[in-house]
Amino acid sequence: MRYQALRVAVAAAVALSLAVPAQASPRPDQPVSLGGKKVLLVNDDSVQAAKPDGSDGRGIYVLRRALCQAGADVAIVGPWASQGAKSRSTAGSPAASVAPPLAVPAEFAGDCAAAPGHGLVLGACQGSTPCGPGSPSITPADVVELALTGVLPQRLGWTTGPDLVVSGVNAGPNTDVSVNLSGTVGAATAAVERGVPTVAVSAGTRVAPPPSTETYTAAADVVVRLLASPRIWTLVRDMVLVNVNQPDVTPGSGPSPMRWTSVGRVAQGWVTYVPAGDGTYQLSYNPVTPAPQFEEGSDTKALFDGYVSVSAVAVNRGYTGRLPG
Numbered sequence: 001m002r003y004q005a006l007r008v009a010v011a012a013a014v015a016l017s018l019a020v021p022a023q024a025s026p027r028p029d030q031p032v033s034l035g036g037k038k039v040l041l042v043n044d045d046s047v048q049a050a051k052p053d054g055s056d057g058r059g060i061y062v063l064r065r066a067l068c069q070a071g072a073d074v075a076i077v078g079p080w081a082s083q084g085a086k087s088r089s090t091a092g093s094p095a096a097s098v099a100p101p102l103a104v105p106a107e108f109a110g111d112c113a114a115a116p117g118h119g120l121v122l123g124a125c126q127g128s129t130p131c132g133p134g135s136p137s138i139t140p141a142d143v144v145e146l147a148l149t150g151v152l153p154q155r156l157g158w159t160t161g162p163d164l165v166v167s168g169v170n171a172g173p174n175t176d177v178s179v180n181l182s183g184t185v186g187a188a189t190a191a192v193e194r195g196v197p198t199v200a201v202s203a204g205t206r207v208a209p210p211p212s213t214e215t216y217t218a219a220a221d222v223v224v225r226l227l228a229s230p231r232i233w234t235l236v237r238d239m240v241l242v243n244v245n246q247p248d249v250t251p252g253s254g255p256s257p258m259r260w261t262s263v264g265r266v267a268q269g270w271v272t273y274v275p276a277g278d279g280t281y282q283l284s285y286n287p288v289t290p291a292p293q294f295e296e297g298s299d300t301k302a303l304f305d306g307y308v309s310v311s312a313v314a315v316n317r318g319y320t321g322r323l324p325g
Helices: 003-019 058-069 140-156 176-180 183-193 213-226 230-238 299-304
Strands: 038-042 073-079 096-099 121-126 164-171 198-203 240-246 258-261 269-275 281-287 308-314
Touching: 038 058, 038 140, 038 183, 058 073, 058 164, 058 213, 073 140, 096 140, 121 140, 140 183, 164 183, 164 213, 183 198, 183 240, 198 213, 213 240, 230 240, 240 299, 258 299, 299 308
Parallel strands: 038 073, 038 164, 073 121, 164 198, 198 240, 258 308
Antiparallel strands: 096 121, 240 308, 269 281
């Protein structure tokens, strides 16, 4: 299917999902219910959620709450420590261990307790010794492989699941060419490669400051509404994941409008290495100056205009344009 046709089809499905509340239905053109769906949550921010600003995993717990309230059976398996900008990379560790995080935030501790999986939450680290403070983490893509092939079948008996993987809610946006660096999108990519419908979701208009709880909550609500669309669940057939970016919100502002977008082709900044004078080079990140002009219809343009951006990201990187000759 050509990308333009895909955009039109999904845009129509998204509009349907937002117009009609989710409910169980056997008809393929009717909204999907999350009731009883087995959902794996992953991220690249870790499962610790110990920092006051919420940048180390708070979003995944907000998302878990929203999905469980919608009737899903949700399990979290995430990196033990922050793994941002890891893309689809692997740690290459010959062994991995899992353990509950050091402390699940008290306000989220009881979420999903009544579900069949009882709200399983595990972090994954490298090596065969128990995860503890300072343990090196496996990557987000590693986590997906570990969860799908090892943890979920053993711990929950999900030998034919999950029905869905959601990666996020990430602290900060994942748009334009930064999609190629994103550990959030990298985890989603690994799930699509294994044939599982997948949504990646990020919150915040800019990288800093981290999103507020209200912004995380708004992003989680968008995911629940999107999953009412039957088309969202079938995009995996085209090796496509859905990438959602929620702009910052203020308390009481209501849901942000949504816009179907393309992945932008403009970088907001570049990594550079500066000679330090001793034969080494110092890493730095420099915003593009003057600020770039964002393309109409792009994910970043929509985000800065206050819209929720929803994009289709193709996992199969084969070029679909006309080749020379």
